[in-house]
Amino acid sequence: MVNRRSFVGAAVLAPFVVPHSAMAQAWPDRPMRMVIPFPAGGPVDAGGRLIAGALGEVLGQPIAIDIRTGAGGSVGVEVAAKATPDGNTMVFATTGALSVNLTLLPNLGYDTRRDLIPISIAIGTPLLLACREGLPVQDLAGLIALAKSKPGNLTLATSGVGGPPHLLAEMMRQRAGLDFTVVHYRGAAPAMVAILANEVDVTILDPAVMIPHIKAGKMRALATTSRNRNPTMPNIPSLVEGGLRGIEFENWYALMVPSATPPERIKRLREGMNRVMAKPGLFDIFINQGGRIIDMGPEEGAAFIRKEVETWGEVVRAARMTAQ
Numbered sequence: 001m002v003n004r005r006s007f008v009g010a011a012v013l014a015p016f017v018v019p020h021s022a023m024a025q026a027w028p029d030r031p032m033r034m035v036i037p038f039p040a041g042g043p044v045d046a047g048g049r050l051i052a053g054a055l056g057e058v059l060g061q062p063i064a065i066d067i068r069t070g071a072g073g074s075v076g077v078e079v080a081a082k083a084t085p086d087g088n089t090m091v092f093a094t095t096g097a098l099s100v101n102l103t104l105l106p107n108l109g110y111d112t113r114r115d116l117i118p119i120s121i122a123i124g125t126p127l128l129l130a131c132r133e134g135l136p137v138q139d140l141a142g143l144i145a146l147a148k149s150k151p152g153n154l155t156l157a158t159s160g161v162g163g164p165p166h167l168l169a170e171m172m173r174q175r176a177g178l179d180f181t182v183v184h185y186r187g188a189a190p191a192m193v194a195i196l197a198n199e200v201d202v203t204i205l206d207p208a209v210m211i212p213h214i215k216a217g218k219m220r221a222l223a224t225t226s227r228n229r230n231p232t233m234p235n236i237p238s239l240v241e242g243g244l245r246g247i248e249f250e251n252w253y254a255l256m257v258p259s260a261t262p263p264e265r266i267k268r269l270r271e272g273m274n275r276v277m278a279k280p281g282l283f284d285i286f287i288n289q290g291g292r293i294i295d296m297g298p299e300e301g302a303a304f305i306r307k308e309v310e311t312w313g314e315v316v317r318a319a320r321m322t323a324q
Contacts, residue, residue, distance in 0.1 A: 027265060028061045028088060034255075035066045035083075035091040037076025043206065043286075044073075047123060047253050048092035050282055051273075058272040063090075072162060072323065073097025074105060081110035085258035087265035090119065095251050095312075096163060099305055103313035104162045104323050113309060116256040117266065118301030120273040123283060124250040125291035126226035127164060128210050129239065130219045131202045132195050140222045140242030143202065147178045156180035157191040157203040162323050165191075165204040167312060168225060168249050170319040176244050195219060206251075207233070207289045225249040230290040252294060252308075254301065270297055 034052045038044040045067070052063040068076035073093050080091030098112045110116070129140070137143045147154050158165035161184050172178040183200055185191040188209050194200045196218055203210075204225065214221045223239045224230050227248050239247050255273065257266065276282070277295045287293075296304055315321075 027268065028059055030061065030088070032056070032059070032061055032063045032088045032090070033066050034063050035068055035076045035080045035089065037068055037070075037073035037079075037091065037093050037097055039069055040067055043125075043208070044092060044094055044253065046285060047283075050285075051092060051122065051255060051276060054276040054279055054282060055269075055272050058275050059268075071105065072101055074101050074108060074110075077101075077112070077116075078109040080256070081112075081115040081258060083258055085260035085262075087257060087261045087269060090255055090257045090269075091116070092253065092255050094253050095308065098254060098256070099308040100162060100167065100312045100316065101323075102309050103316040104321060112256075113302070113306055115259055117259045117261065117298050118296065118305065119255045119257060119266065119269045119298065120277065121252050121254045121294050121296040121301040121304060122273070122277065123253045123286050123291050124226075124294045125206070125253075125286055125289065126224045126230060126250050127168070127204050128207050128214075128221055128233075128236070128290075129168075129202065129204050129223045129225065130195075130210055130214065130221045132198050132200070133217065133219055134198060135201050135220070137222070138220070140237060140239070140244070143222055144176075144178065144243060147180065151179040152181050154180050154202060155200040156182050157194050157200040158182060158184050159188040159191050159205060160184055160186060162316070162321060164249055164251055166321070167315055168204050168247070170315050170321065171247050171249075172244065174315065174318055175246050178244075211289070224290065226290075230292075232288060232290045254305075266298060 034048055036045050036048045056063040068079050074097055077091055077093050077097045080089055083089035137146055156169050169180055169182050188205050191203050192209055195203045213219050221236050223242050224236050225239055225248055228238055
């Protein structure tokens with residue numbers, strides 16, 4: 001027999017009882033945070049802000065940018081990896097902080113493979129190999145011949161120890177026998193100043209900082225580091241095409257959350273990123289510099305990162321590379 005008082009109480013409460021599935025759909029229910037582990041104004045910050053704005057619109061909540069720099073991006077990545085795994089904190093980072101640093105930096109406070117899961121490996125951008133205007137080579141074949149005829153005589157500027165240009169210089173030495181004297185600068189801008197002043201012979205940097213000087217005839221582009229020619233730079237061959245097989249690099253940008261984030265929230269974020277990545281023109285700032293849309297999801301992205309950790313770990317260990 002149903003107690004009348006219980007029945008009345010249930011009737012009063014009924015409008016306030018929400019099915020579990022409906023509650024799950026209500027997330028996110030408050031502003032969110034995107035950690036950017038590199039300085040404001042750089043390409044990681046630019047890409048992160050594009051995604052934060054578009055994804056926030058899709059999810060119905062604003063996504064605040066939280067700049068946390070230091071240790072080649074590792075400070076910010078660790079903040080996100082150790083955040084409450086509720087889907088409200090994410091990190092937007094790149095190749096170095098998410099794969100290279102696992103070998104390069106001792107006592108790292110996170111392991112990307114264990115502590116984070118990719119919502120999307122969103123964008124990939126190649127670097128450019130270029131030489132100073134006065135170097136007597138016209139193409140990559142000429143540079144290879146000159147470097148092999150004078151081992152250690154040619155200088156190569158990088159944007160810092162353990163960064164992509166340094167890794168590629170080591171990969172060229174290990175796999176192709178190209179022995180450059182590597183000169184490290186504190187960032188891409190000082191490296192550019194050095195090559196424009198003819199203080200170094202060669203550099204490998206982001207296309208964005210090089211293309212204006214290449215167009216002005218102040219330096220010469222020799223190869224793109226992606227596997228194939230880039231549609232936005234069709235006259236520049238790839239390293240593979242120029243004879244350096246097995247040597248390639250693409251700086252990838254990934255949106256990640258703590259690995260213990262509930263599966264339904266990972267699914268919701270992934271669905272949101274699917275819509276973001278489909279927005280026409282959103283990433284033109286990267287596409288116009290030779291980048292491309294990748295958009296790998298959680299499973300494919302996690303496998304890709306594991307492979308990247310192994311690849312660059314081998315290079316770092318073989319070079320006995322240490323962070324400064």
